[in-house]
Amino acid sequence: MSRLLIVSNRLSVSVAKRGEGVVFRPSAGGLATGLASLSKLYERIWIGWPGISSEKLSTAARDQACRKLAERNCYPVFFSDKQIDDYYDGFCNKTIWPLFHYFPLRTMYEDRHWNAYKKANEAFCEAVLKTAQADDLIWIHDYQLMLLPQLILQKLPTAQIGFFLHIPFPSFELFRLLPWRNELINGILGADLIGFHTYDYVRHFLSSICRIAGIEHHTLGRLTVGNRLVKVDAFPMGIDYQKYSQAVQKPEAQKELSALRDQVGDRKIIISIDRLDYSKGIIQRLEAFDLFLSQNPQYKGKVTLILLAVPSRTNVEDYRVLRRQLESLVGRVNGEHGLLGWVPVWYFYREVPFERLVALYNLADVALITPLRDGMNLISKEFVAAKADGRGVLILSEMAGAASELGEAITVNAHNKGEIVKAIKEALQKPSRVSLFAN
Numbered sequence: 001m002s003r004l005l006i007v008s009n010r011l012s013v014s015v016a017k018r019g020e021g022v023v024f025r026p027s028a029g030g031l032a033t034g035l036a037s038l039s040k041l042y043e044r045i046w047i048g049w050p051g052i053s054s055e056k057l058s059t060a061a062r063d064q065a066c067r068k069l070a071e072r073n074c075y076p077v078f079f080s081d082k083q084i085d086d087y088y089d090g091f092c093n094k095t096i097w098p099l100f101h102y103f104p105l106r107t108m109y110e111d112r113h114w115n116a117y118k119k120a121n122e123a124f125c126e127a128v129l130k131t132a133q134a135d136d137l138i139w140i141h142d143y144q145l146m147l148l149p150q151l152i153l154q155k156l157p158t159a160q161i162g163f164f165l166h167i168p169f170p171s172f173e174l175f176r177l178l179p180w181r182n183e184l185i186n187g188i189l190g191a192d193l194i195g196f197h198t199y200d201y202v203r204h205f206l207s208s209i210c211r212i213a214g215i216e217h218h219t220l221g222r223l224t225v226g227n228r229l230v231k232v233d234a235f236p237m238g239i240d241y242q243k244y245s246q247a248v249q250k251p252e253a254q255k256e257l258s259a260l261r262d263q264v265g266d267r268k269i270i271i272s273i274d275r276l277d278y279s280k281g282i283i284q285r286l287e288a289f290d291l292f293l294s295q296n297p298q299y300k301g302k303v304t305l306i307l308l309a310v311p312s313r314t315n316v317e318d319y320r321v322l323r324r325q326l327e328s329l330v331g332r333v334n335g336e337h338g339l340l341g342w343v344p345v346w347y348f349y350r351e352v353p354f355e356r357l358v359a360l361y362n363l364a365d366v367a368l369i370t371p372l373r374d375g376m377n378l379i380s381k382e383f384v385a386a387k388a389d390g391r392g393v394l395i396l397s398e399m400a401g402a403a404s405e406l407g408e409a410i411t412v413n414a415h416n417k418g419e420i421v422k423a424i425k426e427a428l429q430k431p432s433r434v435s436l437f438a439n
């Protein structure tokens with residue numbers, strides 16, 4: 001059996017300090033969920049950052065973390081506070097993330113962030129070299145590690161290297177804004193197989209390498225880079241469907257579900273679930289719900305929006321500002337529309353356990369998922385999978401990668417509040433327990 005060496009910024013589990021020791025919790029986000037659904041065909045080794053600064057752990061706690069992670073085939077790459085500041089919060093989440101999600105005005109261009117990004121990619125390369133064996137398949141993930149394929153290729157010229165980008169690849173007009181565009185393209189081209197969620201992202205990437213590196217693809221997605229053949233293609237990421245559809249039947253989820261049902265009574269439920277990120281369009285979505293209630297007062301007291309936001313990237317100022325904006329808006333909407341005995345928006349800022357998440361999906365009449373831009377969006381797929389009883393409507397932004405697969409959802413322009421209001425009304429008017437999708 002070949003070994004699959006997964007390399008991603010974040011490990012599938014994150015380490016947190018408890019007393020003198022450490023505890024582990026599953027990492028939030030699409031990458032961890034998507035890779036958890038991989039087939040067991042390969043022996044899996046995972047290299048990544050454990051989500052905590054090396055300075056926050058004593059030597060003993062760090063050794064304990066390494067030992068426990070090794071039992072799960074996970075090998076940590078540690079960073080100091082400063083490295084996390086410049087590499088993860090800096091280049092990854094103040095430069096690449098906003099630019100690739102079409103927010104050029106939020107994008108920072110700082111040499112010290114770029115230098116930290118290069119160093120972090122070199123640190124991951126060293127960790128791979130320590131762990132890799134001759135026949136390993138090395139699979140590198142996401143925008144945090146775009147230089148890594150080339151770094152590994154230089155050290156292990158015969159290695160088989162894959163690279164998958166979990167976020168959109170933007171149009172060349174955006175990508176060309178990056179002072180470091182040549183280095184990033186060259187870094188990715190170190191892989192033999194380069195994957196994206198959708199054909200649009202593939203097209204954007206092919207156009208960028210043609211304009212930046214002068215490399216044209218001969219047949220769709222096949223390139224000659226030096227003396228190597230490189231393949232570029234779309235591989236839309238999915239979820240473990242059975243895991244979500246079967247979980248609803250299990251006693252833990254049923255218990256959660258019946259507790260939730262007792263709380264909501266016969267009100268219709270709309271859910272909004274995301275990491276708290278400006279790319280997810282949460283503010284615009286809530287403004288649309290506000291407009292819906294203003295234009296359709298007959299629904300007051302009859303529908304509740306459960307808004308669940310997972311804390312994310314809390315050291316980045318834009319994310320803190322977003323939290324303040326959201327919480328003030330939730331307060332205003334509840335203050336303006338609420339009635340005695342009815343709160344229009346139930347807001348939760350936290351992660352929830354898997355069983356509760358699945359129960360919420362199953363409970364909801366409508367999932368309102370309206371990112372302004374999203375590489376894929378697994379929440380929409382999880383919602384559908386948890387609806388084994390065939391009840392519920394998905395309202396999905398056309399800017400989510402998943403929209404090109406979930407064609408039966410009601411698709412909306414996430415900036416068009418009028419359209420979202422119309423979609424909410426249409427979804428709520430669908431008779432319950434008939435069909436999974438809108439049509």
Ligand code: ADP
Nearest residue numbers: 029030031033274275310350351352377378379
């Ligand atoms: P992203 O990768 O940008 O975070 P996705 O929609 O692809 O977006 O993936 C989000 C993942 O995080 C999903 O697998 C979802 O189940 C999980 N998740 C989202 N919100 C919560 C929450 N409040 N508690 C637990 N898990 C969550």
Ligand code: F6P
Nearest residue numbers: 010028029030031032142166167
């Ligand atoms: O989907 C994009 C992504 O950055 C993944 O790499 C990650 O799983 C998720 O979003 C959460 O982000 P972070 O690792 O920064 O918490």
